[in-house]
Amino acid sequence: xxxxxxxxxxxxxxxxxxxxxxxxxxxxxxxxxxxxxxxxxxxxxxxxxxxxxxxxxxxxxxxxxxxxxxxxxxxxxxxxxxxxxxxxxxxxxxxxxxxxxxxxxxxxxxxxxxxxxxxxxxxxxxxxxxxxxxxxxxxxxxxxxxxxxxxxxxxxxxxxxxxxxxxxxxxxxxxxxxxxxxxxxxxxxxxxxxxxxxxxxxxxxxxxxxxxxxxxxxxxxxxxxxxxxxxxxxxxxxxxxxxxxxxxxxxxxxxxxxxxxxxxxxxxxxxxxxxxxxxxxxxxxxxxxxxxx
Amino acid sequence: xxxxxxxxxxxxxxxxxxxxxxxxxxxxxxxxxxxxxxxxxxxxxxxxxxxxxxxxxxxxxxxxxxxxxxxxxxxxxxxxxxxxxxxxxxxxxxxxxxxxxxxxxxxxxxxxxxxxxxxxxxxxxxxxxxxxxxxxxxxxxxxxxxxxxxxxxxxxxxxxxxxxxxxxxxxxxxxxxxxxxxxxxxxxxxxxxxxxxxxxxxxxxxxxxxxxxxxxxxxxxxxxxxxxxxxxxxxxxxxxxxxxxxxxxxxxxxxxxxxxxxxxxxxxxxxxxxxxxxxxxxxxxxxxxxxxxxxxxxxxxxxxxxxxxxxxxxxxxxxxxxxxxxxxxxxxxxxxxxxxxxxxxxxxxxxxxxxxxxxxxxxxxxxxxxxxxxxxxxxxxxxxxxxxxxxxxxxxxxxxxxxxxxxxxxxxxxxxxxxxxxxxxxxxxxxxxxxxxxxxxxxxxxxxxxxxxxxxxxxxxxxxxxxxxxxxxxxxxxxxxxxxxxxxxxxxxxxxxxxxxxxxx
Numbered sequence: 070x071x072x073x074x075x076x077x078x079x080x081x082x083x084x085x086x087x088x089x090x091x092x093x094x095x096x097x098x099x100x101x102x103x104x105x106x107x108x109x110x111x112x113x114x115x116x117x118x119x120x121x122x123x124x125x126x127x128x129x130x131x132x133x134x135x136x137x138x139x140x141x142x143x144x145x146x147x148x149x150x151x152x153x154x155x156x157x158x159x160x161x162x163x164x165x166x167x168x169x170x171x172x173x174x175x176x177x178x179x180x181x182x183x184x185x186x187x188x189x190x191x192x193x194x195x196x197x198x199x200x201x202x203x204x205x206x207x208x209x210x211x212x213x214x215x216x217x218x219x220x221x222x223x224x225x226x227x228x229x230x231x232x233x234x235x236x237x238x239x240x241x242x243x244x245x246x247x248x249x250x251x252x253x254x255x256x257x258x259x260x261x262x263x264x265x266x267x268x269x270x271x272x273x274x275x276x277x278x279x280x281x282x283x284x285x286x287x288x289x290x291x292x293x294x295x296x297x298x299x300x301x302x303x304x305x306x307x308x309x310x311x312x313x314x315x316x317x318x319x320x321x322x323x324x325x326x327x328x329x330x331x332x333x334x335x336x337x338x339x340x341x342x343x344x345x346x347x348x349x350x351x352x353x354x355x356x357x358x359x360x361x362x
Numbered sequence: 363x364x365x366x367x368x369x370x371x372x373x374x375x376x377x378x379x380x381x382x383x384x385x386x387x388x389x390x391x392x393x394x395x396x397x398x399x400x401x402x403x404x405x406x407x408x409x410x411x412x413x414x415x416x417x418x419x420x421x422x423x424x425x426x427x428x429x430x431x432x433x434x435x436x437x438x439x440x441x442x443x444x445x446x447x448x449x450x451x452x453x454x455x456x457x458x459x460x461x462x463x464x465x466x467x468x469x470x471x472x473x474x475x476x477x478x479x480x481x482x483x484x485x486x487x488x489x490x491x492x493x494x495x496x497x498x499x500x501x502x503x504x505x506x507x508x509x510x511x512x513x514x515x516x517x518x519x520x521x522x523x524x525x526x527x528x529x530x531x532x533x534x535x536x537x538x539x540x541x542x543x544x545x546x547x548x549x550x551x552x553x554x555x556x557x558x559x560x561x562x563x564x565x566x567x568x569x570x571x572x573x574x575x576x577x578x579x580x581x582x583x584x585x586x587x588x589x590x591x592x593x594x595x596x597x598x599x600x601x602x603x604x605x606x607x608x609x610x611x612x613x614x615x616x617x618x619x620x621x622x623x624x625x626x627x628x629x630x631x632x633x634x635x636x637x638x639x640x641x642x643x644x645x646x647x648x649x650x651x652x653x654x655x656x657x658x659x660x661x662x663x664x665x666x667x668x669x670x671x672x673x674x675x676x677x678x679x680x681x682x683x684x685x686x687x688x689x690x691x692x693x694x695x696x697x698x699x700x701x702x703x704x705x706x707x708x709x710x711x712x713x714x715x716x717x718x719x720x721x722x723x724x725x726x727x728x729x730x731x732x733x734x735x736x737x738x739x740x741x742x743x744x745x746x747x748x749x750x751x752x753x754x755x756x757x758x759x760x761x762x763x764x765x766x767x768x769x770x771x772x773x774x775x776x777x778x779x780x781x782x783x784x785x786x787x788x789x790x791x792x793x794x795x796x797x798x799x800x801x802x803x804x805x806x807x808x809x810x811x812x813x814x815x816x817x818x819x820x821x822x823x824x825x826x827x828x829x830x831x832x833x834x835x836x837x838x839x840x841x842x843x844x845x846x847x848x849x850x851x852x853x854x855x856x857x858x859x860x861x862x863x864x865x866x867x
Contacts, residue, residue, distance in 0.1 A: 237534070238531075238532065238534030238537070239534055239536075240534070240537070243536070244411075248410055286413075330533065331533045331536075331538075331540045335540050335541055335544045336544075338541065338545060338548075339547060342544070342547045345548075345551040345554075346551055346554045349551065349554040350554060
């Protein structure tokens, strides 16, 4: 009935697909759709189907947001999408079937404040297609459904910054090199942060020139070299790439070990070798004595 | 009293302690072949650390491989002089020292030296002696022993790959190199198992030579098996008798260059050098090819695992088949067939579509690769005999060194030029089919020439007694299914020369 007290269905109930990162695409959805769920960031992946789209090996990805139809006027669903390579993207806003009775819906797609003209409409969904090849098309895209209420969803397209998932292991007194790669998108500037407790402190390499060296190797790659490592340098580091329309961060972990750590297995194995060689030679002498008798 | 045994020294034991030697060779050969491949896991990190390009890092692997094969002759000389055991132990120590010093390197050049040269040289001192000592311990069951020992390579690779990953995740590349240095010291354990056999008679040889000669004369027809000590002794006896050593003779003691006049050796050399042009490139490019046609990284890596597992099983199996009485006399044909089969797999690979096709290809490739590797040294032993094998293997590996190094870069150039992997597969397949066919035809010719020489020798003999004993010997040999036919030629030639000399004095 819709009057008075409205209960909006919890968003999570509309989850229709589980998300797995870094798995073979054949594990889940075969159509290349990702039905988005509120919550964790999505990460793009290459799909087998995409490679036959065009010869230049550009991935084709679709993102869809299922909009609530009731009582949630003005609420935005926000989605953060991180892209790790140039892709053709289709963003669509879909209205749940049970709300299709809502007549006279006007749908607008916007990038920032700019309206986008070419909208593909199907029965219950409205979508736009984008080519993201470099930074120029990154940013926030929103679809707004105007009916009795106004519902909108926002897609934040951000480039993925590639750091390292596994911690980098280094030793006291040694040098550590940490690399961040922004892949297909060129940032304006890079900044490095070290985590101190719960704070992130920017690294100023001109101030501490004998400890930190920051190099921009190429347009998309940055190096942080930490010299004369100590135990205090152990921890989490962030590299931040600034783009025209936002910033993206990559995470790296550094582990600093003392030289004693690998020395123990080393000595264990060396003693094992010595023991085995001694056993072999002793057995040989024993069997030779046996033969002589 | 002179040791009466020397004249009829028992032939290779074909068992007993020999199986311990096979295990040692398994470990040693495994490290020698698998270690350079296993290092690839560290390259990305080292590349980032030193800020070099990928090709500069890849040089580490190439230098290591080049040294392992190129130092073959040095290895042979040392084994000829000191026997297998000290050389392998020294090789193991060298590997350990190389990797431990690599852990403290501060530049890529130092890595080239420590990992590339020192460790590579240590591995060379592991590889050759292990193969040689199998020839000394086995004769009748030698193909099985060879197959089992060569199986060390895929087993070690399957073990080292995840181990290296684990070490890297926990200790970084420096700590990993330190621990790998310790692991390589296990080659010393393998070396300790290589108990010397037969050849360690340096001290008694002078007093035994006269008895040797007489004993040999009588025993030549009865002994169907190769003996390392008597022939070596006779070579030395000959040179001493001639008084004043000829320079060539002296070199030949250490490294037998007269092998280049040996027909079987030349056939093997040419065929193998040709084969190695197309041998390793497909393995190097299998995973990149899989990724190129759209397969994800993990499945592509799994293809190599399938290859390694099939390889692991194929090698001992091939050894057993090659040892059977139908195949052993014609082992050279079997070898040529497996090379051609390998080539055929590569030629058919471009037809494989999708992941299933590549899995099938990997299975057959693993099978063919295992077959060839299992018989690689067995066929050489079969052609030149166990004594001359020591020098032969050194000379062959240094010749192969060039084509092994050239193979993958040529394949890479073909891929870059045409943008398509299929030309690389076609090139590798064609080269191997050609090598297989060449070996088949030339070995057919060789077998016929050997049979002809046998007949001629038989006809030349005038002494009725020796003719009779020769015939008896011939019957004995035939009973043994002529498995030692080609190898006994060098032994027989030596003994003929000896007989003539003794008759002359």
